[in-house]
Amino acid sequence: MTTKLFWNDSHLSRFDAQVVEAVEINARQAVILDQTAFYPEGGGQPCDTGTLNEVPVVEVQTDNDGRILHFLANGLTLAVGETVVGEINWLRRREMMQQHTGQHIISQAFFQLYGAETRGFRINDRLTEIDLTLELQPEEIEQAIVRAEELANGIIFDNREIRVHEVTSEEAAKLPLRKESFITDCIRVIEIDDFDWSPCGGTHAKRTGEVGLIAVRRWERAKKMTRLHFVCGSRALDDYRLANKSAEAAALKLTVGREEIEASVVRLLDDNKRLSRRVRELSELAANIEAAELLAASAFVGKMRIVEKVFADRDFDEAKLIAHRLVNEENVVALLAVREADMVRLVFARSANLTADMNALMKVACEKLGGRGGGKPDFAQGGGNQIEELQAAMKAASVMAAV
Ligand SMILES: [Zn+2]
Known part of the structure; x- marks a missing residue:
């Protein structure tokens, strides 16, 4: 069985070892060593990465037989019996230890x-999460998080010693363990001086000060528990930088202090809602006027008037509104097009007293534009991207409408 050097010394980043077995699993090469400082994925903590004789170790897993498999980079392998120098990616390990010890x-x-137990724990790519049996009302949770954050950071600032004990289950029963151990022979207990005793097989800081800082990012209800997302140590600094950058940029744009950003955004959103409503009202008024002008400029075909118009870069909803207004009058066919950067959109409509089929007209026009469209006999829409065929498409529709 491989000796777990990471258990004796969580700060060991360079070590010597011998390759005792080389295996191929799903076309991937892996080696087993007599001893290792590489932490294999487990207990919510991702594995270490690094090198063995400069061959990249990309993943470390424990198999069902308890063997620690060091998966090597594509196509590379190491010979059985070979002596290797192992080096773990220390910055990654430190980041993981900060999250894990912080947890x-x-x-x-x-x-x-609050007597809340931790039922789940995962170190994810950017945030770490725990599932707590914390049953508080949403409005009480924010305050509870602040209190827990203050207690936790106080422990970090105390720079308390963290000790590892290997005990029997009888000895463990006498300790104030925060959670039960599922191991019965030699139990590894992590003690944070005068604060926490937990059975754990992970890697931990030697003193709480190494964790640096714990900051809770957000919480949510999940699996009937309270799920907390937080960052520790170097991740807390990265997270602060990101939050600071966006807060400063937003404050500058809004010309307010950081603490006023939220109120300022709420005001802007309210303004925006009010303005959108006003724009809708004015668009309807403008559509009435524009429809009347288009109608006045159109020629009669017998009793009927065919209003044909191509708009450049016009909001399509506005064009539809104008079409509706046009056909409020009797004996009108509206053939409207909106030219956009890389396509044309069409809306065809007719007055209720006429019989021309707008759906049929639309299909013919869209075919010419290399697109698709359809609708009802009195109102249809569509489009296509063969902009150069627009004139021909409109002509075809207008000829059909006049029949
Ligand atoms: Zn642990």
């Missing part, structure tokens, strides 16, 4: 303050 601390903070 012990924040979990104990919620347990002490």
Whole structure:
């Protein structure tokens, strides 16, 4: 069985080892060592990466037999018996230890303050999450998070010692463990001085100060529990930088202080809603006027008037509104087109007293434009991207309408 050097010293980043077995799993090469500092994925903590004799180790997993498999980069392998120098990606390990140790601390903070247990834990790509049995009203949760954050960060700022104990189940039973251990022989207990005792097989900081800072990003209800997303250490700094950058940029654009951004955005959204309503009202008035002008400029074909118009870069909804207004009058066929950057959109409509089929007209016009369209006998819409055929399409529709 591989000796787990990461258990004896979580800060060991370089080590010597011997390759005892080389295996191929699903066409991927992996090696097993006599001892390793590589932490295999488990207990919510992602695995280490690094190198063995400069061959990249891309993933480390424990198999069903408890063997620690070091998966090597594509196509590369190491010989059995070979002595290797292993090097783990220390910045990644430190980042993971900060999240993992931070989780012990924040979990104990919620347990002490609210009796809430941690039922799930995952270090994700950017945020770490825990599922808490925290049953508070949504309006109470924000305050609870602030209190737990303050307790947890106080423990970090104390820079308390973190000790590892290997105990029997009888000895473990006498310790104030935050959670039960599923292991019965030699139990590894992580003690955060005078604060938390948890059975755990992960890698931890030596003192709480290494965690740097814990900041809760947000919470949500999930699986009938309270799911917390948080960041520790270097991730907290990255997260602060990102939040700071966007807050400063928003404050500058809004010409307000950071603390006024939210109120300012709410005001803008209200203004926007009010203005959109006003624009809709004015568009309807403008459509009435524009329809009347188009109608006045159109010629009679017998009793009927065919209003043909191509708009450049016009809002299509406005064009539809104008079409509706035009056919409010009797004996009108409206053939309207909107030219956009890379396509043409069409809306055809006719007065209720006429019989021409707009659906049929639309199909013919769209075919010429290399597109599709359809609708009802009195109102149809469509379009296509062969803009150069627009004139021919409109001509075909107008000839059909006049029959
Ligand atoms: Zn742990």
